Amino acid sequence: xxxxxxxxxxxxxxxxxxxxxxxxxxxxxxxxxxxxxxxxxxxxxxxxxxxxxxxxxxxxxxxxxxxxxxxxxxxxxxxxxxxxxxxxxxxxxxxxxxxxxxxxxxxxxxxxxxxxxxxxxxxxxxxxxxxxxxxxxxx
Amino acid sequence: xxxxxxxxxxxxxxxxxxxxxxxxxxxxxxxxxxxxxxxxxxxxxxxxxxxxxxxxxxxxxxxxxxxxxxxxxxxxxxxxxxxxxxxxxxxxxxxxxxxxxxxxxxxxxxxxxxxxxxxxxxxxxxxxxxxxxxxxxxx
DNA sequence: CTTGACCTTGGAGTTAGGTCTAAGCTTTAG
DNA sequence: CTAAAGCTTAGACCTAACTCCAAGGTCAAG
Ligand SMILES: [Zn+2]
Ligand SMILES: [Zn+2]
Ligand SMILES: [Zn+2]
Ligand SMILES: [Zn+2]
Numbered sequence: 266x267x268x269x270x271x272x273x274x275x276x277x278x279x280x281x282x283x284x285x286x287x288x289x290x291x292x293x294x295x296x297x298x299x300x301x302x303x304x305x306x307x308x309x310x311x312x313x314x315x316x317x318x319x320x321x322x323x324x325x326x327x328x329x330x331x332x333x334x335x336x337x338x339x340x341x342x343x344x345x346x347x348x349x350x351x352x353x354x355x356x357x358x359x360x361x362x363x364x365x366x367x368x369x370x371x372x373x374x375x376x377x378x379x380x381x382x383x384x385x386x387x388x389x390x391x392x393x394x395x396x397x398x399x400x401x402x403x404x
Numbered sequence: 405x406x407x408x409x410x411x412x413x414x415x416x417x418x419x420x421x422x423x424x425x426x427x428x429x430x431x432x433x434x435x436x437x438x439x440x441x442x443x444x445x446x447x448x449x450x451x452x453x454x455x456x457x458x459x460x461x462x463x464x465x466x467x468x469x470x471x472x473x474x475x476x477x478x479x480x481x482x483x484x485x486x487x488x489x490x491x492x493x494x495x496x497x498x499x500x501x502x503x504x505x506x507x508x509x510x511x512x513x514x515x516x517x518x519x520x521x522x523x524x525x526x527x528x529x530x531x532x533x534x535x536x537x538x539x540x541x542x543x
Numbered sequence: 544c545t546t547g548a549c550c551t552t553g554g555a556g557t558t559a560g561g562t563c564t565a566a567g568c569t570t571t572a573g
Numbered sequence: 574c575t576a577a578a579g580c581t582t583a584g585a586c587c588t589a590a591c592t593c594c595a596a597g598g599t600c601a602a603g
Contacts, residue, residue: 270549280550281592289590300599302550311535318534318542322514323507326590332534339526347530348520355511358504365501368462372494375461381487387478391486395457395471396450403457409579419580424561439569441580465560 266296272305276313283313291316291330323358324350371403405435411444415452422452430455430469462497463489510542 269280272294286292287303292313294303305313312333319329328350335342378390386392394403408419411433422442425431431451433442444452451472458468467489474481517529525531533542 268550279592282590284551285591300550301552302599314537315534318536322510322534322542323504332531335525335528336531336535339528339531340524342525343522344518344525344528345520345522347525347528348515348518351511351515351518351530355508355515358507358511362501362504362508365462365497365504368497369494369501371461372490372497376487376490376494379483379487379490381484383482383484385479386474386481386483386486389474389478389483389486391490392471392475392478395454395461396475397457398453403461407580418562420562421560423581428560437569439580440582441569 266304266306267310269294269303269305272303272310272313275310276317286313286316286326289326289330291326291333324354328354374403405443405445406449408433408442408444411442411449411452414449415456425452425455425465428465428469430465430472463493467493513542 267275269283273280273283283292283303287294292309294305295309296304296306298304315333315336316329319332320326324332331350332347335346375391375394378394380390397403406414408422412419412422422431426433426442431448433444434448435443435445437443454472454475455468458471459465463471470489471486474485514530514533517533519529536542
């Protein structure tokens with residue numbers, strides 16, 4: 266049974282973060298001592314590791330809460346549910362990547378067009394491209 | 405000279421957004437009428453289009469403010485400045501893409517491993533992978 | 544016994560980019 | 574003339590995931 270500071274240190278988090286996870290319904294420590302201190306056991310630590318692994322693949326805390334509730338009563342849920350959550354997240358991530366790839370290619374084009382020298386920016390092609398009424402230039 | 409609603413409609417924004425841009429120092433309309441109504445002229449609209457183009461390549465409002473201040477007094481700035489801002493943004497975007505690509509491949513692996521069927525989730529390989537003390541499984 | 548580290552709570556603050564509300568003018572259409 | 578639409582302001586609210594603070598209780602070491 267670890268107190269919050271030890272538990273946090275073991276997992277590389279701050280105590281505040283564990284309190285925040287508790288308030289969010291993600292991880293309620295299994296017990297308290299007489300003084301009201303939170304006490305975390307091995308199962309709590311396993312659950313926290315689940316949370317951290319889920320975070321590391323990009324799930325939001327809300328999605329993790331869903332996954333945890335499925336895990337808790339897995340017999341009453343089907344395989345389709347975690348898969349759906351995963352596939353929806355995958356789609357979001359892919360959409361975001363596509364958006365950022367467009368940013369990247371536009372930025373690369375802007376950067377390439379600019380000499381980057383020390384002379385006046387009054388002819389800078391980055392500023393000109395952003396000013397252009399001709400929208401072709403950016404995409 | 406357009407009032408705020410017309411200006412917003414012309415650019416596909418809400419009036420609130422224009423007020424927000426003004427409060428942020430991005431776009432202060434060139435005049436007001438006797439009643440205190442904001443009046444935007446063609447130069448204001450050009451500036452707003454600069455802002456929108458800069459947004460469309462991924463610049464934050466803060467970065468756009470910098471670019472605008474360079475644009476305003478371009479003679480006193482060098483080409484190196486817009487290029488530096490652009491290259492820093494490019495690096496941020498590339499870092500974010502890399503992070504999301506790791507998410508994507510992990511999520512794809514999770515999704516592929518799960519049957520997605522209607523039977524019980526108690527053997528679901530997504531939940532198992534997130535539970536695994538073996539960290540290899542996720543990356 | 545006291546000092547300092549650790550814990551409790553509720554609640555506020557952070558970032559970014561808006562979005563909305565309320566109370567009260569102004570303008571415009573019928 | 575009147576009603577509706579549009580404008581003004583200050584300031585609150587939104588998301589996400591924390592992060593920090595204050596005031597006070599607990600606990601271990603010296
Ligand atoms: Zn140049
Ligand atoms: Zn340049
Ligand atoms: Zn299955
Ligand atoms: Zn499954």
